[in-house]
Amino acid sequence: MGNLKIYPNKLSGEVKIPPSKSMAHRAVICAALSDGVSKVTNIDYSDDIIATIEAMSSLGAKITQTTDYLEVYGIKCPENIKANELRNERTIDCNESGSTLRFLVPIATLFDGVNRFVGRGNLGKRPLDTYYNIFDEQKIKYTYKEGTLDLKTEGKLRHGEFKVKGNISSQFITGLLFTLPLLDGDSKIIITTEMESKGYIDLTLSAIKDFGVEIINNNYEEFIIKGNQNYKSRDYRVEGDYSQAAFFFSADALSNNVVLNDLKLDSLQGDKEVIDILERMGLNLKNKNNGLIGAVSGELKATVIDGSQCPDIIPVVSLVAALSTGTTEIINAGRLRIKECDRLAAVTSELNKLGAKITEKEDGLIIEGVKELKGGIEVWSHKDHRIAMTLAIASTMCTEPIILKDYECVSKSYPQFWDDFKNVGGVFDEWNVGE
Template sequence: MGVLKLYPSKLRGEVRIPPSKSIAHRAVICASLGCGVSKIKNINLSDDIIATIEGMKSLGATIQDKGDYLEIKGIDRSKKSDKVIDCNESGSTLRFLIPISIAICEGARFVGRGNLGKRPLDTYYEIFDKQGISYNYAEDELNLSICGKLKPGEFKVEGNISSQFITGLLLSLPLLDGDSKIIITTELESRGYLDLTLNTMRDFGIDIINNDYKEFIIKGNQTYKSIDYKVEGDYSQGAFYLCADAIGSDVSILDLKSNSFQGDREVINILNRMGMEFVDRQGKISGYAKELKSTIIDGSQCPDIIPVLSVVASLSKGRTEIINAKRLRIKECDRLNAVAVELSKLGAKIEEKKDSLIIDGVDYFLGGVEVWSHNDHRIAMTLAIASTRCKEPIVIKDFECISKSYPKFFDDFKMLGGSFDEWHVGQ
């Protein structure tokens, strides 16, 4: 078990944000489905991205790390065989590759670790039942076997479930030998992630008609083209430093695209409502706040940035409500509970509800306690940002989970002036 003792210190300087994990998943998949050789530049080989790379290799793509870029040769779809895909703990890998595997192969087995087996897949099971695709799975662990072929047609999907299901279908259906339609039956959440999907697919030559996010018309027999592609910076990671600025640090953030389709760009709008002003100097974004104020934050469209926004809310005047956040309970951990428990240890005033958090602002965090990452990368990084406004040092257990999305987070944290001691227990 890795342990860090973090000392209160403001962060100062410039940091280059890792590439968007969300876009990288999609780019690797689109390139792997292409008909030639693509180069994908600006890739951060986090655990989740490695899972998708290995998954597409299992399906037949040839992917080589050339240092500055990935070279990807598309899958030979004429070769069909059963595949084993290890998703590790990546929900994106699992939900994107399930329909792809049965669009291009006759069968696949999916395995993984952590809480991944507890994430619901009922949306796909309903499709399997309707199309006569056989499957079996284990309870509370990921061990899913599928046998069959995805067929074109009409797919009705609820909009208030994970957008990963819709993305998986969008990526897969153009490969089939007939036309399809996806009908969204309820109000759509996480629209920004679908914008990323559609935009990336368009770059790789796939055309999909979007009828106001209520239905998607997908022509069959389309071909992904092979291109050179650069992945933009990740707003969900940039949010940690933007929130650090909100609570007193002075960090300039590089590689965030101002007109990005990323849903987590909403962090800018939320922090602006809370009193932050932003400056964008030729691609360097920084912000400051004279006084932070409370607001209402809707977690349905940007769940990944809710943990670190809870830090800002805890240090803002008044009562902040984080609503529509029930999906945070089925991430790498129960993030609503983890945020409430761990920030409360630091001195925050947080009330946990069924699908929301009620946060009454305090002037500062106390610190002087031991906290736990819950083996969740976003909780570990959230607690690190909180440490910059503590009166006393804090100890974070199980910090290595940052490898899931941002392996060099604590290298960057230290480079910006963060101070900590590290040790390992049981080694």
């Protein structure tokens, strides 16, 4: 991977926020599980979404990618059902997408034969014990390798009662919510701990309902799921992504001037929490040209930020906290350690190189605000898209250029990030070591 030299420069202009990766995953899955032909529009072909498209194709959906939309022939289409019945083994390549892996593991148990899950990067380090416990209870065969993703499953999931912890990852619950309505009897998911990332469960339930499946949510403590339901094909437009918008909202909090377009104001996305966090710190939002723009009057203020419901925006709001007055505490963010990299360690390491004062805790950060960042140094993305984009926004507050190592990793979620960054005034060029 390459390096970028990013020069300090304020950002100004408009950005069309890319479609929500979270909602795109869910729309592709629901459409692929349906009984007809769906059209999914406003979709961005990031690495993670391509992984889900290819995974659902491996399970028997016929998916055609065009520039503007996906055409999805669902697995329940008669011709796809017949073709899938003839397959005894399928390989599901999740690339580096944790969502694809955890959503698809239970879905794959709907089909006869052996399912082999493979991937790369840190994906093999992400725990799957929740599913292994269910497989043990239901006598579903599985084998896996430690430290790398090579999981094989064989056997069909049966309806019933599923006890699941709510504080490990909502992705396990989402995977079951997709799957259980298609079983031949009724099921119940009982949440045995406090539920984290409720916003992601809301997105799942919203997408499932849009595709014609009903699930009862009893205050995130249990989910009642009727069996023998069917996903209905439909046309679906993916909404803008608040987890990506967080980078430009944070840029506005740091004295940049970016208008954010194509965001749904009544979105259920948990990462919409970025607005509340930044407003507590002093950002004022207003409408401009049918978009949103933020500005700060006076100094940014420290706050307490709970990462349990919105882990993906923690790296970039940590940057804002690093340039705020006072001491900010990030709490309940231990899950950031098992993302594409250990994000708590990466944020601490890379922002401190630039002059921030961040102390790492087991499940969070203590951030003492400073006036400016310095630059004039090499920083590393840790091959993590959210760290790379955080450092790009950090460059706007540096006194000297920074060298960003391994910048291309943004393709995982936001392939056109560097184009958008440049279009609003970001200045950078390729940097070759030794020149």
